[in-house]
Amino acid sequence: MTFSLSAESSTAPGRVLLVGAGPGAPDLITLRGVQALQHAQVVLYDDLANAALLEHCPAPAERIYVGKRLGSHSATQDHICDLLIEKARTGRRVVRLKGGDPMIFGRVGEELAALTEAGIPWEIVPGVTAASAAGAMAGIPLTQRGVSSTMVFVTGHPCGGQTTTPVDWRALAGLQATLCVYMGTQRFGEIADELMAGGRRRDTAVAVISNATLSSQHVRIGTLADGDELTNDPQRRPALILIGEVVRWSEMLKAAELAGAACEV
Ligand SMILES: C[S@@+](CC[C@H](N)C(=O)[O-])C[C@H]1O[C@@H](n2cnc3c(N)ncnc32)[C@H](O)[C@@H]1O
Incomplete structure (x- = not known):
């Protein structure tokens, strides 16, 4: 080589x-x-x-x-x-x-x-980005034929001193894409509300993968309806939030167990 x-x-x-x-x-x-x-x-x-x-x-x-x-x-x-x-x-x-x-x-x-x-x-x-690593560690494919053909890398963090994110979450909801949310833990409740207002189902699956690839890695699974409760542990950061049906499809629990990830539902 x-x-x-x-x-x-x-x-x-x-x-x-x-x-x-x-x-x-x-x-x-x-x-x-x-x-x-x-x-x-x-x-x-x-x-x-x-x-x-x-x-x-x-x-x-x-x-x-x-x-x-x-x-x-x-x-x-x-x-x-x-x-x-x-x-x-x-x-x-x-x-x-x-x-x-x-x-x-x-x-x-x-x-x-x-x-x-x-x-x-x-x-x-270039390097391996957190979304790829989080998906891999949790056994969640970011795209999957017949399930999700679109993925979006999006930040949940406001920029330039703003208090809300600059992202049109309601418009994103309409894409039915896998959303890979960086820096989204502190505003996840707000983001989930916007996505549901934009038409994403309350039971849309969500995975929160913190410290992906490190020994402190942790995976938490829930739905949009769980809101902030899924992301409010300050010990579980940095975290990447994956939203979409690929989370459910992946049989993530099994995959995470095989990969040695700590997982909560
Ligand atoms: C400023 S962004 C930098 C992203 C970086 N350039 C990348 O490509 O992964 C920082 C965010 O990336 C995510 N992140 C970075 N490392 C992570 C990890 N090991 N596990 C989970 N999320 C991570 C978190 O959402 C964190 O808030």
């Missing part, structure tokens, strides 16, 4: 690699991602990137935590962009390590725009 970063990536100085760390388990990063870390001189990493991955970096590599953990000083997005530019301009090989896939709810757009404007070359190494 051969794998390599594109020409120069791993050796060229002053380049930023935005690397997907995968969903949590340290062996779910890609080979290309590992190779990028092995050549890194500076790494900026988030909460959701497993810190064990930093062991791939050479000992002298500078490691900078830029997570936005609740209750601690948060690195603002502007600050992260400035740091990336500053470190790349020192001529070092910089890795920006992000949870899951950097292109999915990863604010990668702002970072790419800042790097591009600063004239700094960049490259993206």
Whole structure:
């Protein structure tokens, strides 16, 4: 098997690699991602990137935590962009390590725009996103012939200081799609109400998969009618919410048992 970063990536100085760390388990990063870390001189990493991955970096590599953990000083997005530019301009090989896939709810757009404007070359190494990992761990196919031919990756988190999500949940209800809700635990009741108002049945199946792929993984099954009750345990975060008939179809309980997942109905 051969794998390599594109020409120069791993050796060229002053380049930023935005690397997907995968969903949590340290062996779910890609080979290309590992190779990028092995050549890194500076790494900026988030909460959701497993810190064990930093062991791939050479000992002298500078490691900078830029997570936005609740209750601690948060690195603002502007600050992260400035740091990336500053470190790349020192001529070092910089890795920006992000949870899951950097292109999915990863604010990668702002970072790419800042790097591009600063004239700094960049490259993206994709990763396994939380929805794929959650579905796999719970034995829930995100699409299934005859059951769901559409899936939607959607955020339940308001942006830019808003109090409600920018998503038209009633319109989404009409798609009869598998909904993969990122960052939705704190507003699940509201989201479920909107989906039911838009026509999704009260007994539409819901799976809440927290800490997917980690030893603390947990799967909870219910319906839209359960609302916040399904997601109100702050210990069970981060969590991905899967909504749709694929949850029921999957015989998830059995699959989760075989996979060793803790499961509640
Ligand atoms: C800011 S988004 C980042 C998503 C990431 N870029 C990805 O592709 O998975 C963070 C959200 O992803 C979901 N998430 C990330 N890791 C997870 C995990 N191991 N288990 C369940 N959900 C996870 C949660 O919904 C969490 O609130």
